Amino acid sequence: MLDLKFIRENPEAVKRGAQLKNMTVDVDRLLELDARKRHVQSTLQELQTEQNKASKELGPLMGQLKKEQDPAKRAELEAKAEALKTRPSAIKADMIGLEELIRTLDPDIEQLLLTMPLPPDDDVPIGKSSEDNVETFKWGTPRQFDFAPKTHLELGKSLGLFDLDRGVKMAGSRSYVLTGAGAMLHQAVLRMAQDFMVFEQGFTPMAVPVLVKEAAMRGTGFFPAGREQAYRVGEVEERDEDVRYLTGTGEVGLTAFHMDEILSEAELPRMYVTVSTCFRREAGTYGKDTTGLYRIHQFDKVEQVVICRNDKEESKHWHRKMLSFSEEMLKRLGLPYRLLQCCTGDLGVKNASMIDVETWMPSRNGYGETHSASRLYDFQARRCNLRYKTADGKMHFCHTLNNTVIASPRILIPILENHQNADGSVTIPEPLRKHMGGMERIEPGK
RNA sequence: GGAGAGAUGGCCGAGCGGCUGAAGGCGUCGGUUUGCUAAACCGAUGUACGGGGUAUCCCCUGUACCACGGGUUCGAAUCCCGUUCUCUCCGCCA
Numbered sequence: 001m002l003d004l005k006f007i008r009e010n011p012e013a014v015k016r017g018a019q020l021k022n023m024t025v026d027v028d029r030l031l032e033l034d035a036r037k038r039h040v041q042s043t044l045q046e047l048q049t050e051q052n053k054a055s056k057e058l059g060p061l062m063g064q065l066k067k068e069q070d071p072a073k074r075a076e077l078e079a080k081a082e083a084l085k086t087r088p089s090a091i092k093a094d095m096i097g098l099e100e101l102i103r104t105l106d107p108d109i110e111q112l113l114l115t116m117p118l119p120p121d122d123d124v125p126i127g128k129s130s131e132d133n134v135e136t137f138k139w140g141t142p143r144q145f146d147f148a149p150k151t152h153l154e155l156g157k158s159l160g161l162f163d164l165d166r167g168v169k170m171a172g173s174r175s176y177v178l179t180g181a182g183a184m185l186h187q188a189v190l191r192m193a194q195d196f197m198v199f200e201q202g203f204t205p206m207a208v209p210v211l212v213k214e215a216a217m218r219g220t221g222f223f224p225a226g227r228e229q230a231y232r233v234g235e236v237e238e239r240d241e242d243v244r245y246l247t248g249t250g251e252v253g254l255t256a257f258h259m260d261e262i263l264s265e266a267e268l269p270r271m272y273v274t275v276s277t278c279f280r281r282e283a284g285t286y287g288k289d290t291t292g293l294y295r296i297h298q299f300d301k302v303e304q305v306v307i308c309r310n311d312k313e314e315s316k317h318w319h320r321k322m323l324s325f326s327e328e329m330l331k332r333l334g335l336p337y338r339l340l341q342c343c344t345g346d347l348g349v350k351n352a353s354m355i356d357v358e359t360w361m362p363s364r365n366g367y368g369e370t371h372s373a374s375r376l377y378d379f380q381a382r383r384c385n386l387r388y389k390t391a392d393g394k395m396h397f398c399h400t401l402n403n404t405v406i407a408s409p410r411i412l413i414p415i416l417e418n419h420q421n422a423d424g425s426v427t428i429p430e431p432l433r434k435h436m437g438g439m440e441r442i443e444p445g446k
Numbered sequence: 447g448g449a450g451a452g453a454u455g456g457c458c459g460a461g462c463g464g465c466u467g468a469a470g471g472c473g474u475c476g477g478u479u480u481g482c483u484a485a486a487c488c489g490a491u492g493u494a495c496g497g498g499g500u501a502u503c504c505c506c507u508g509u510a511c512c513a514c515g516g517g518u519u520c521g522a523a524u525c526c527c528g529u530u531c532u533c534u535c536c537g538c539c540a
Contacts, residue, residue: 042496045509052509055521059464062521085520092520262456262493393475394503395493 001382002116004034017119020126020344030112037105044098051088051095058084114224117349118379124353127343133356134343139327140336142360147422151363152413153292156182158424159442161416162293162409174282174290174297178409181442185415185428186300186408188435190275193302193329193406197273201325203304206274208253211244216256219384221350221376222248228283250276250303251402255380258307263388263398269308269318273405275300293409294368302405309388310378310396319353319375322403326357326371329406333429335414336360338367350379357404362417370411373403 007014011027018025061081125134156162161182167175178186197203211233217223222230226248234243247253254272263270278301289295304325306318323339330337342354353375358367378397381387386398419427425443433440 038496041509045496048509051521055464058520062464081520088520393491 001113001379002118003382004113007031007113007116008034013119014116018117020120021117021347021349022128022345023115023117023349025115025117026112027116030109030116033105033109033112037102037109040098040101040105044095044102047091047095047098050091054084054088111224114218114383115349117347118352118377120344120347121352121375124347125341125343126345128345130342130346132343133340133346135338136341136355137339138336139331139338140334140360142336143362143418145362149362149417149420150424151292152361152416153363155416155420155424155426156293158444159426161185161412161442164292171297174295176293176296176409181436181439182409182412184436184439185412185432185442188428188432189333189406189408189411189415190300190302191435192332192431194273194275196329196332197302197304197325197405201271203271203273206254206257206272208250208257208274208276210247210250210253210276210279212247212252212256213244216252216259217245217247219259219380220252220255221348221380221383222252225349229281231279231281246279247276248278248280249402250274250278250301251305254303254305255307255386255400255402256384258386258398259384261386262395263307263386265309265388265390268388268398269306269314272305272307273302274305275302278407293413296409299407299409301407303402304405305400305402307381307386307398307400310399312377315375315377315399315401318401319355319373319403322401323355323357323373326373326403326405330357330359330370332431333411333415335418337370348374350374350376352377352379359411359414360418361414363413368410368413370407370414371404374401376400376402 002014007027008031011031015025015027018027058081061077061084064077125132127133150158153164156164159182160180161178163177163179164175167177194205198205214223217230229248231246232243233246253276254274257272258270278299280297282295282297285295304322306322308314308318327337327339337357337359340356340358342351342356347354351374355373356369357371357373359370360366361368377399380400381397384400386400387395388398389395415429416426419429421427421441423443425441427441428436428439
């Protein structure tokens with residue numbers, strides 16, 4: 001969420017930011033509603049002041065009246081009290097009207113405010129869509145096969161690693177079942193990533209809810225824009241408070257963890273990592289990546305979140321650092337990858353900058369997205385009402401960042417395809433072996 | 447699922463419908479005293495929004511906020527209704 005004051009003072013910057021992100025937002029209407037509300041509010045406040053003044057006089061008077069025995073004096077006091085009551089009584093109806101008006105204005109302002117995107121950072125290349133993303137770094141060389149390499153689908157079948165048909169049978173399209181060594185490999189990858197973040201990088205491991213309330217989705221910026229991407233749980237007739245949503249990323253649980261809190265500067269940065277199941281409806285992707293383990297409704301992801309001070313440089317520093325953790329995972333797994341600086345048009349509402357990591361997938365004869373690192377500044381923290389206090393008592397909104405450490409089973413695609421052998425087996429990358437009972441290769445018929 | 451209790455500031459805790467943004471204590475910060483520490487004493491110590499200031503993080507002023515949302519009233523932390531959450535007991539399930 002943007003600061004309303006900022007929008008008021010920089011409407012053009014906000015408009016331009018939205019435009020760069022290919023989004024249409026009605027800044028003018030927001031400002032108009034805001035102006036109207038403030039006008040109503042100040043009128044209301046004046047009336048409240050009057051009321052309060054009358055009350056302050058009435059208070060002691062009523063106290064006297066209670067004690068007073070003399071009928072003559074009582075009558076006098078009563079008359080005085082009645083006189084004092086006339087004005088508040090008279091303005092009461094007006095006040096109720098004004099309150100009503102604010103109540104009708106508020107939801108509209110709120111809704112508009114929630115749709116205002118964070119303007120992209122200056123160093124983000126301008127572009128319309130993912131086509132215009134810029135490759136900034138490349139690691140590793142795609143392997144030249146001296147045999148006809150199989151796709152992960154073929155490997156999965158011949159090695160018995162997953163079963164798509166039965167997955168679809170019970171759970172519908174874009175579903176799967178990991179089986180045998182496939183299931184183990186999946187767990188091994190997650191475990192390796194979590195261990196790395198916890199034991200080598202000092203992140204705090206968390207197990208968070210994946211079924212959350214509307215406030216958590218809105219606070220982390222997924223709602224309202226991404227509402228159609230989330231599974232909604234609850235009966236149609238249920239009241240809003242009973243409805244829950246399945247999260248599409250552990251980022252929600254890690255970031256909303258501190259919702260409505262005031263941290264102290266000394267406890268920043270908070271570094272969290274979670275492995276959680278992610279649910280995505282993948283609405284609007286019909287016909288896209290329909291085969292295999294690439295685009296699926298349910299997967300597991302190790303996600304990293306950092307909550308730091310309100311300092312752009314610090315945010316940028318963490319952004320790079322968190323990205324390096326993802327890169328380290330791919331390096332250890334021996335998977336060639338590249339970094340893409342996403343262009344303005346490819347950014348979501350909440351990002352100031354986003355860097356995707358794409359990993360080499362032989363079956364695509366190209367790179368496929370496996371990670372996404374976002375820098376959000378205080379956009380999420382504002383929505384989450386997540387602040388911190390400095391030593392001298394000043395209050396600020398935190399900055400938040402998030403990035404994939406590893407997501408599986410998608411990452412199994414490059415692992416299987418890149419490490420396959422001519423005999424149809426797959427060599428297990430060394431760091432995964434200790435999580436697979438020491439297994440070094442996955443071989444057919446075993 | 448049944449019965450009951452509760453929700454007040456960073457924490458504990460008081461609060462007859464008016465002088466309560468809220469006693470008291472703890473904590474924190476500043477000061478005095480002190481060789482240092484401790485102790486003692488004095489003072490300060492919420493947030494949001496609006497308006498005004500010779501005004502980025504300063505001052506003045508107004509309003510709101512005692513779980514949340516309504517209501518009663520000239521006036522609500524205090525009374526009424528609804529919701530959420532927490533706790534205790536019973537039952538049920540794991």
